[in-house]
Amino acid sequence: MTEQETTTTSPARAGRREWTALAVLSLPAMLITLDNTVLHLAVPHLNASLNPSGLQLLWAVDIYSFLIASLLIVAGTLGDRIGRRRLLLIGAVGFGVASLLTAFSSSAEMLIVSRALLGIAGATLTPSSMSLIRNLFHDARQRTVALSVWITCFLVGGAIGPLVGGVMLEHFWWGSVFLLSVPAMVLLLILGPVLLPEYRDPRPGTIDFASMGLLVLSLLASVYGLKKLAVEGIAAVPSLILLAGLALGVWFVVRQRGLTHPLLDMGLFRERTFSASLGGMGLALFAMSGSQFFIAQYLQMVVGLSPLEAGLASLPGSLGGVAGSLFAPVALRWMRAAYVMTGGLVIAAAGFVVLAQAGADGGPATVMVALGLLNIGVSPTVVLGTDMMINSAPPEKAGAVSAISDTSHELGLGLGIAVLGSLGGAIYSDRVSGELPAGLPEGAAASIRDSIGNAVDEISRLPEGLGTAALDVAREAFTHGLVLVSVVCGVLTVLTAFMTLGLRRVPAAVGTGESEESKETGESGRAGGASTELLEADGRTTD
Structure with missing residues (x-):
């Protein structure tokens, strides 16, 4: 085939085999985010079974997202x-085995390690899935639809996590929620x-390999420092760890600029x-995941719903x-896409206003009501933002852009839990410390101050009158933390809406592969609208 024929012939359209393959590739997307949110609902049961500290609980919840985020580009x-x-x-095998280890964890330390292994395995699934979608669907518009379906499954996994978890926790132990991944991984392997x-x-x-190490160490050190500062206040050791993480991040960026084959092409960010x-x-x-971390606990520990009832309450x-x-x-x-994204974020901000009540x-x-508004408002930004990122980059950078997009997803989810979770935890501890009733044993008071989960467990062993008074204080303090975090998230969402509004010059059509500049000049060198086959555009080969 001549070069002219290659550039003028319409690419082959996907058939039943490709769409069936998309369904298979959607499994990892759904399960990765489901595993990220399903643990939120299991927190009360996990507290009673493993008795983790507040810091251990935060690590168990968010080390999964941080390792995925830090390893996606490497993967x-x-x-x-x-x-x-x-x-x-390979990732499917690792994810299945790590799910079994997580389900049967017998200590807080084992749970953290198992969740870390889940994150490492999960990091191999997402970029592989998105890259294969781009290789399977050569037609630009079909590829946009396929990508939208995949991202929808990504969002659905996070959204149904509380509901699925509620059903499982109603009938089984807390670790059962992680067994859902095992049959799905077996199906993927088949x-x-x-x-x-x-x-x-x-x-x-x-x-x-040096860049790989710098990226992972920078992220983990920075997050650990932030978490410790939020929980313990200003102190020398966590401050130094945070500064070391930031310094490693700067080193990573500088190193990428001098490499012929950088791990991360910094030119994309221009x-x-x-x-x-x-x-x-x-x-x-970031804003959505941080708030949902509190919502799952609020519904069970403050409102008093069962896991299944809390899952049903998350259905909107x-x-x-x-x-x-x-x-x-x-x-x-x-x-235009910018107006859709901005309008959605305004709806999400209204959701935070409702949540603050x-x-x-x-x-x-x-x-x-708040959950419904939050999710319907944030999802357009995720779907259209991903598509706009891919279309804004040249075809040869498509793989890197996919990994960076996934990294943004996971880092936003993980940092939201870490930073906002630590902020809410600090507000809770400070409020509880000043209002606990007199007469509490020192050990019980320390446990109540640590987290709402420990408070509910500890209060059940106190005399009825004293326990009821302490529980009221703990619930008021936790709700106060939820309200203040909601205000922070609402302000952040409004600021994000102004950022997306700045994209209004980008054309409304998604998947056409044309930027505003290319429409004016007649050029269409973007990934989404290339009429050549993707393998030729990316310079890839197939076995």
Whole structure:
């Protein structure tokens, strides 16, 4: 085929095999985010079983997201070298085994290690899935639909986590929620080799292991320092750890600029559409995940719902997330992507206003309304932000952009839990310390100050009158923390809306592959609208 024929012939359209393969690839997307949120609902049961400290609980919840975020770019690079399908299947084995270890953890330390292994395995699944989607769907518009479906599954997994977890916790022990991943990974291992072709880059360049180490250490040190400062206040050791993490991050950036084959191409961030979309997605998920960490505990420990009832109360959020992600591409018929994203974030900000009205003696209705508004408002930013990032980059950078997009998702989710969780925990501890009733044993008072989960467990062993008074204080303090965190999230969401509004020059159509500049000049060199086959555009080969 001549070069002219290659550039003028329409790419092959996907058939039943490709769409079936998409369904298989959607499994990891759904399970990765489901595992990120399902633990929120299990916190009260986990507290009673393993008795973790407040800091151990935060690590158990968010080390999963942090390791995924820090290893996604590494995993994307590795997949280009050993094969994307091969890495996906290796990750499926690791994710299944780590899920079993997590389900049967017998101590807080074992749970943290198991969740870390889950994060390492999960980091191999997401970039492999997105890269294979881009290889399976050569037609630009079909690829946009496929990507939207995949992202919807990503959002659905996070949204249904509380509901699925509630059903499981109603009948089984807390670790059972992690067994859901095992049959799904087995199905992926069976169908993957049949439906998914193998792709790898024949000229990937050398692997810079020093950059890999700098990226992981920078992220973990920075987050650990932030968490310790939020829980313990200003202190020398966590401050030094935070500064060391930031210094490693600067070193990583400087190193990338001097490498022929950098782990992360810093030139991508000079594209305004790319940077604004990336920042908008990360900040929106940061606010949403931090608030949902508190909501799951509020519904059970303050309102007093059972796990199943709390899961059902989260159903409006699930439906809102699905509705928002599916409506976003449809809304582009009437308005630009920036206006859809900004409008959604305004709705999310209204959700935080509603959430700030929650009271220690109120029912679940306020939270249910807030969850619906939050999820329907944030999901358009995630869906359209991802598509705009991919379309803003040249075709040869498609793999890197996919990994960076996934990193933004996971880092936003993890940092939201870590930073906002630590902030809310600090507010709770400070409020409880000044209002606990007299006569409490010192050990019981320390446990109540540590976290709301420990408080509920400890109070059950106190005399009825004293326990009731202490429980009222703990619930009021936790609700106070939830309200203040909601205010912070609402302000942050409004600021994010102004950021996405700055993307209004980007055309409304998603998947056309044209930026505003390319429409004016007649050029269409973007990834989403290339009419050449993706393998030729990316320079990839297939086995």
